[in-house]
Amino acid sequence: MYKDQSGRKSLDIESTPAGAGMGRNHEKWKRMEEELRCLRRENLCRSTRTIESAQKSHVRYRGRDMLMLASNSYLDFCDEERIKEYASRALMEYGTGSGGSRLTTGTTALHIRLEEALARFKGREAALVFNSGFAANTGILPALCREGDVIYSDELNHASIIDGCRQSKARTVIYRHNDMEDLEKKILAHPGETGLIVSDGVFSMDGDIVDLPGLVRLADTYGLLSMIDEAHATGVIGRSGRGCEEYYHMEGRTDILMGTLSKAIGAEGGYVCGSRILVEYLKNKARSYIFSTSLSPVTMAAAIRGLELLDQEPWRVQRLSENVAWFCECLRRHGLEVSSHSAIVPIFVGDEGRAIEASERLMEQGIFIPAIRYPTVRKGGAILRAALMASHTRQELAGAARAITRAVTAPAVAVPDF
Ligand SMILES: Cc1ncc(COP(=O)(O)O)c(C=O)c1O
Incomplete structure (x- = not known):
């Protein structure tokens, strides 16, 4: 038995009663147990803290x-009175769950309002909401890229981008962190191939900002799509928190702007902003959008009000x-x-x-x-x-x-x- 970061005793397989459904002697359980022990030894074991x-x-x-x-x-x-009040009203009007995926029962008037607000905020024709930022990346990348394409991905990109690349079956080429010279070298090594460059806008652990002018120049020069993950950029960089394009005064220059509502906006859910065609295409091709029950209307309402406040109170x-x-x-x-x-x-x-x-x-x-x-x-x-x-x-x-x-x-x- 060991203690987690809350000081509580955590599950230890040794102490789990036999017959608790774990197939005690199975090789897999033993392997898991050994791996956990190893993580603990290396100070890499993770646990949660309860707020x-x-x-x-x-x-x-x-x-x-x-x-x-x-x-x-x-x-x-997350605890803003006006946002909570608006979300409470949505709760009373729409209830707790959406009851289905976006394409069945899961689209409420609030989803549409939120998508319109996001498109306006990011200066794009259209937007689409996913259940999380993670789901957005793992939905968008496999929908847009397939075998035969190349995805150029920064070495410090978020795990959801890495997983999206893997799921796409496109060849993924990793370039050195924010290094446009290295990126160009790698693009030149794959002449004529179709694809996309993807990068965090603000890198989630280092906090530094993508070289957007360099990235967009390369995308334009070599006919590649550009995609920026604005999870930590929205509400944070740019004079009014609109993200990377505003920060660099490059409004409208990126093909695909992806982000999350779970950080500065104080709610939950991922999104993509771009052209009408992009959004229409993703509605038909992004599996994490199609095959998952949509977020609750309460969350949508919180995000709508959060975006409004961000807009009104820069x-x-x-x-x-x-x-x-x-x-x-x-x-x-x-x-x-x-x-x-x-x-x-x-x-x-x-x-x-x-x-x-x-x-x-x-x-x-x-x-x-x-x-x-x-x-x-x-x-x-x-x-x-x-x-x-x-x-x-x-x-x-x-x-x-x-x-x-x-x-x-x-x-x-x-x-x-x-
Ligand atoms: C850069 C980046 N992209 C995507 C995500 C995933 O967003 P979400 O938490 O909404 O799933 C995160 C979240 O940690 C992130 O840091």
Whole structure:
């Protein structure tokens, strides 16, 4: 038996009663058990922490108030009164579930309103909502690319892009992170082949921003489609939070803009924005859209109101960006080398065990910030990933920067094996 990050005892196969349906002696179970043991030994075993309040800049965890420095709710919309009020009305009017996939009973008037709002917000002809960002990527890429095509994918792209590439059966060519020279070399090595370049807009762990001018130039030059994942860009970069195109003043230049409603917008669901033809095609070809029960109307309503607030109150985006600049400056004053132009500030630790220790120290001090380890980042490349919100105060961030510096520079403590 070992303890998870909440300090609770977690399932251990040894302690599971025989006959509990696990086929106790089966080779597969043994292999799973061994793999879990191995993950624990290498400080790579994952578990969950149970939050006992709404997701906002302060949360309750194990009965304590904690400063939340890990949430993707960048604009602090998950617990926003006007959004909750609008979603509650949708709950009373439309109920809890959609009852089917989008193509059967799962499309409500709210889905249509949301898709219209997304298309407007991103300056595109049309939009399509998926059940999550993950489902969007694993739906879009296999629908658009098949055997015989090439997908050029940044080496640090999100797992959902990686899985979408795999499912597509197209040849996937990985280029060095945000390196347009390397990308061009790789495109030239596959002359005449049709395909697509795909990249995170804001990279989910490093927080850096895609070289959109370079990527679009190559796509145009070589007749490839361009696709940007705006999961961490929407509501965060660009003067009014419209994402990468606004950030670079390149409105309308990308073929496919994909994103999620689960981060700055404070709801759930993925989306794609693009031409009418693209959306019509995906409705007919994207399997994660066709074969999955649609999101609840309540979630749609929350997303509609979240988008409206983002549109009406761009000062939130400004506040977030000021917070990031201030937090980075505080960390740098303490001697840590950091920089970010998004809401994600990675603090490099390296060793997985040390990253866990630092995270646990910070937890004890009331700062919620997780250690990110392999396979989310490379082995030996563990980080503390700070994710900032518009509602954090300068004082909170200055205090957190001090505590983080102490935690990551403290001498290592010998941690007993589980
Ligand atoms: C870059 C990127 N794309 C896609 C996703 C998936 O989005 P969702 O959480 O809505 O499934 C994430 C989520 O972590 C992400 O970081």
